[in-house]
Amino acid sequence: MGVLPWVWWYGFRRHAAYPLGSLAESLTNTAFAFIRAYVLLALWHARPALGGYTPDDAVAFCFITQALIGPVQIFGGMDLTERIRNGDVAIDLHRPVGLQGWWLAEDLGRAAGSLLLRAGPPLAAGALLFRFPWPGPVGLAGFAAAIVLGALVSFGIRYLVALGMFWLHDDRGLNAVTLVMSLFFSGMILPLVVFPGRLGEIAQALPWSAQIQVPADVFLGRRTGAGLLGALAFQAGWAAVLLAAGRLLTRAARRKLVIHGG
Numbered sequence: 001m002g003v004l005p006w007v008w009w010y011g012f013r014r015h016a017a018y019p020l021g022s023l024a025e026s027l028t029n030t031a032f033a034f035i036r037a038y039v040l041l042a043l044w045h046a047r048p049a050l051g052g053y054t055p056d057d058a059v060a061f062c063f064i065t066q067a068l069i070g071p072v073q074i075f076g077g078m079d080l081t082e083r084i085r086n087g088d089v090a091i092d093l094h095r096p097v098g099l100q101g102w103w104l105a106e107d108l109g110r111a112a113g114s115l116l117l118r119a120g121p122p123l124a125a126g127a128l129l130f131r132f133p134w135p136g137p138v139g140l141a142g143f144a145a146a147i148v149l150g151a152l153v154s155f156g157i158r159y160l161v162a163l164g165m166f167w168l169h170d171d172r173g174l175n176a177v178t179l180v181m182s183l184f185f186s187g188m189i190l191p192l193v194v195f196p197g198r199l200g201e202i203a204q205a206l207p208w209s210a211q212i213q214v215p216a217d218v219f220l221g222r223r224t225g226a227g228l229l230g231a232l233a234f235q236a237g238w239a240a241v242l243l244a245a246g247r248l249l250t251r252a253a254r255r256k257l258v259i260h261g262g
Contacts (some may be wrong), residue, residue: 016117030229050194059130068212070117072147074157107158135220138224
């Protein structure tokens with residue numbers, strides 16, 4: 001077995017090591033899902049069929065998005081940031097695999113652990129208390145693929161932000177801007193389908209929509225047939241662009257580290 005599968009397993013075990021802590025986080029996400037659901041029900045009562053969603057779609061969207069918070073790491077960064085700050089990244093650069101590949105494998109392990117321990121309760125609670133539009137087998141397979149691609153896009157964004165530490169030396173400002181963009185343009189606060197006109201078109205074309213909005217639409221059956229393939233291709237395209245940008249920025253960061261005598 002190569003190195004990267006072991007790194008994935010390490011990331012999975014590390015983030016699945018405290019199931020009670022994960023359960024507490026999942027219950028918190030479930031509570032917020034109910035709060036958001038009743039807020040959106042009030043909105044859809046005033047504006048029926050807003051954005052093409054039914055009230056059931058809007059409620060399900062809340063529980064889906066809360067279930068995906070952990071896997072796509074909407075509120076978190078990467079440990080790589082601290083390793084760049086304290087200089088331990090020099091050790092990472094001497095490993096037998098590339099910096100990006102190592103952290104990608106670790107992050108996918110983290111996402112798998114989070115999906116296993118944190119995604120179930122919000123979905124189960126929503127399905128028990130509301131009319132949940134469950135997809136068929138093809139839709140579930142598409143939803144699973146969309147989660148994986150959403151995790152890749154999330155990693156690509158957070159990896160680029162982490163590498164900014166090589167130049168900025170303080171990630172607080174960049175992380176704050178990225179968090180606002182992630183919350184607003186991913187669909188975490190409101191479904192992007194309710195955004196008006198050109199703003200909605202731009203929001204759905206940005207990479208953040210691949211993290212939450214696209215997987216949710218696949219689950220809700222709004223992307224079927226050619227639309228499903230198009231949604232997955234959209235996610236895969238952004239993942240490829242972000243990973244390629246991360247690879248180029250890693251090379252630039254390595255040269256900068258060497259130039260400064262690291």
